[in-house]
Amino acid sequence: xxxSKKEAPNCDWCPFKENCFYDLLDDKASKRMWRDMRIAxxxxxxxxxxxxxxxxTGVYVVCTGKVKINKASRTGQQLLMRIESPGDLVGHIxxxxxxxxxxxxxxMEESVVSMVDQDSLRKFLSKHPKAALALLxxxxxxxxxxxxxxxxxxxxxxxxxxxxxxxxxxxxAANKKAxxxxxxxxxxxxxxMAGLTIETTVRLLKDFEGSDLIQRKAKDIVLLDVxxxxxxxxxxx
Numbered sequence: 576x577x578x579s580k581k582e583a584p585n586c587d588w589c590p591f592k593e594n595c596f597y598d599l600l601d602d603k604a605s606k607r608m609w610r611d612m613r614i615a616x617x618x619x620x621x622x623x624x625x626x627x628x629x630x631x632t633g634v635y636v637v638c639t640g641k642v643k644i645n646k647a648s649r650t651g652q653q654l655l656m657r658i659e660s661p662g663d664l665v666g667h668i669x670x671x672x673x674x675x676x677x678x679x680x681x682x683m684e685e686s687v688v689s690m691v692d693q694d695s696l697r698k699f700l701s702k703h704p705k706a707a708l709a710l711l712x713x714x715x716x717x718x719x720x721x722x723x724x725x726x727x728x729x730x731x732x733x734x735x736x737x738x739x740x741x742x743x744x745x746x747x748a749a750n751k752k753a754x755x756x757x758x759x760x761x762x763x764x765x766x767x768m769a770g771l772t773i774e775t776t777v778r779l780l781k782d783f784e785g786s787d788l789i790q791r792k793a794k795d796i797v798l799l800d801v802x803x804x805x806x807x808x809x810x811x812x
Contacts, residue, residue, distance in 0.1 A: 604703070633693050636664055670696070733769075738808040742801060745798055
């Protein structure tokens with residue numbers, strides 16, 4: 576099943592709209608047009624939204640679930656670049672630059688992803704110039720995050736990089752009694768996000784667990800002391 580309007584969630588009722596580009600739009604007309612332009616598709620875990628090197632077809636928005644962005648080496652090895660959560664834009668930089676997609680997007684769990692095609696996006700930005708500023712803000716944030724990751728890899732010790740990655744990847748607790756956790760992330764993927772080897776990542780996780788900072792439960796990592804992890808990660812976590 577492909578993209579359709581039927582699968583597109585209602586932005587007004589979305590619990591993640593405060594994290595979404597939709598919420599940055601400044602008036603009812605632009606919000607209504609953005610909402611009406613979208614088509615969406617439901618992806619199962621492991622299904623690909625788009626492939627690295629493809630010509631952009633439009634801008635994507637993660638509505639539910641999680642989507643990871645991978646880059647491939649010449650030998651076919653995959654490198655996890657980032658993980659996108661509900662409200663995040665995907666493929667927008669390549670679409671605006673009119674360059675092939677810089678990475679492949681793959682659903683990490685059952686996910687609903689909306690899409691606005693290139694022509695509709697151009698018409699939308701022409702009709703609502705302030706929306707272009709909102710989109711530019713999203714691009715600037717992505718660039719800033721990329722610069723921060725490069726800085727961390729260059730200057731932060733391994734312990735700080737892993738602590739910062741755990742804090743960034745955590746899912747907030749469902750209630751006051753529960754603890755936040757990092758779910759559905761393999762050790763290899765965690766290592767790639769932190770810019771570390773798997774061996775170093777496993778060693779540090781064991782160290783964090785011994786210091787009562789985390790608790791490992793099957794495929795999940797429960798964060799027992801987020802504030803200490805933030806302190807270890809440094810100012811920019």
